[in-house]
Amino acid sequence: MMDEYSEEQFQKLVEQVDQLINKFIDSKYFSKLNDSQKDEAGFLIANFSEYMYRYFGLFPKNWDVAGLKECCLSILPQKVTADDDYFKAVSPVLSTFFSFLMEKSILKNGHELISAVKTLDRQILEESRNPANWGMAKSFAMAAEQSGVDLTDEEAMHEFMEFYNQELRDSNSMSISEMIDAKFNEENGELPSKMYEVYYRIPSKKVVKKKLLTNPKMVFNHSEAGVDALYLFEDITDEDTIKSAFFIAKNEMILKAQSLEELAEGKEIIEDLLGFTAQYLREEEIDLKELMIKEMTEDVIEGFLNSPLDPPEEYDGKTPLQLSKTAQGRKELERYLGGMELVRLLTDQEDVFSILNLDEIRKRLNLKESDGKVIKDGVEELLIEKMPARFKAEDVCNAVVIWRDFKDKAKEIRGWDKSWAAAVEYLINRMDYYGEYSRDEIGEDYDIGANTISNKYKEIVDILSINIYNNAMQQIFSGHLEI
CATH class of the missing domain: 1.10.150 (DNA polymerase; domain 1)
Known part of the structure; x- marks a missing residue:
């Protein structure tokens, strides 16, 4: 391995x-x-x-x-x-x-x-x-299939995804921690939330197994991949009364129990029956809820890496793993993950995606490590500071993404940060709010004149080829916001 x-x-x-x-x-x-x-x-x-x-x-x-x-x-x-x-x-x-x-x-x-x-x-x-x-990705696909959606129809799948996401939001107001609690209780009932393990070095699996089975309440259960499993019961006629388990390999044995009392009893049995034959190595305490969180996180990461990015038409229906194979794809992924970081910064959204480990995702996609700076420059800082007074969080995210796209394409950027921030906000205002706020209103907040805003605004629109009368821009950036 x-x-x-x-x-x-x-x-x-x-x-x-x-x-x-x-x-x-x-x-x-x-x-x-x-x-x-x-x-x-x-x-x-x-x-x-x-x-x-x-x-x-x-x-x-x-x-x-x-x-x-x-x-x-x-x-x-x-x-x-x-x-x-x-x-x-x-x-x-x-x-x-x-x-x-x-x-x-x-x-x-x-x-x-x-x-x-x-x-x-x-x-x-x-x-x-x-x-x-x-898993999450399969649950979504099976729900789509059971609803009669053609899984190969990208447009139909995108529409169903929006419906499915809304259903989840409407039906589940629990936080991610509450979801984990519910899941843990469903799978474990009244069982303790911790597991205790003790590791021993042994000279012979055959000898140890034979000695432990002299205890009348010890039962051999199964053998798998060279490991024998013995269970200690309170009542050997009742399979629900397992107190501890002994896993015996060639030169190692692990005692597992779900309470300190049961662990102590198991250790005492080992001392009585095996003596110095079993050499104590170490003990571990395992938080079963943390283990579940780790497993859920891995499931979410796998679902994200292997599912087409939304909206599929913008990314040719490709998954993050597929996009990571080319330089252009990796650039698009950097942009996408940057949007996810913004959503986390600007919203209190706590759903299953909030447990995504973006650093781990970057590693698996062979992307550069994040520098930890969600806000990249003074323009973004101003947008995040001032826009929430007039706009929704998703509009602020869109504004930052527009600015990043502009910076990437513009040959030269001159002027104050506040001039560009005001121009980007004015663009969002015209694009999604039909000019609800005037240049003067926005300019007053940034201490920038209306003419300066107009000039910077026109420069952004020209370089990004934005059609203000086509509200498709909202769809372009919705992929970030669904996450």
Whole structure:
């Protein structure tokens, strides 16, 4: 396994998997699939390969059973928007593909993977049908599909997105922290919010397991990826009375409990039954709610990176990951993320997108690190200071974006910051408010004459080729504001 995700390594994976899929399609193994499975095979293998790398850092030669199970039962149902045919095909397609990789001497543990994926066949389909397992992007796509929206129709999807966002805003007035509380309580009921773990070094898994099972309330539960799981029960006839769990690997054991009392009992059992055989290493306290926030954040980031930017017509329907492949695309992404930073600065909006880690997004898109300065210059500072008295937050965001576009295209900018700020505000005023405020009113606030405002205003309009009588500018910038 690699230490850290690398976009360069990911591109190598994509090239390798593309070649393997093409060879697989021409092989005797592919002919064993039925027509439906053949239709799904290429997309399915590409999905599986991508997530095995993105989540576990694994190339095909290193695929393991633990990653396979997590990918098939959790990640694919969460991420992939597809009908039952896709999820019915997961087990037969992957098992056949594993056989193909074994023949090519790429997989050494192919038989183990084939056996594992075949046992998951029915469970994969069940998990894919459960809305509780869907990520944000998939929930949106499934809602669109169930509403009869053609997922390939960009205009229809954009209209549904606006409707869907409004429905979420109308139906959910909870803050993000309240949403997390509700989600945590729904999934964990009355369970404590913390987990306690103790790590031990052991000389022999077989010996430790045998000694622990001498406790009459200790039960062997399962073995996975070389790790045996033993559970300590209050009442071994009642599966709901688990007190602690013991995970035993080759040279390490982890004791897990949900209260300090249960942890102490587990440690006492280890001391009594194992003595110095188990060498204490360390203890950890895990905040389960923080862990959930981390998982939700990752889900939101993945949804953002792999979903077309809004409005799709401005970005040719491309996702952030697709845009990041070109210099122009990265420039557009910088502009987009700058708009998101402005929204956070100027509004009290606290929804699911507010947990987006923009620094992490920049890293995954290979963009420059943010300098931490949301406000870039004196003009922006004046716009943010003065415009809220007359305009909505989204208008202030639009004004700043217009100014940034102008700075990017203008060969030379001369004059006071307040002159340009007044001109930009006057532009927003004419564009979206039909001249509700006069040049004199705006000029008085900035201490700038009407003629100066007119001159600067005309310069901005000419360089950006803005048609004041076409209110499409609001649509151009709505992508920032939806976020």
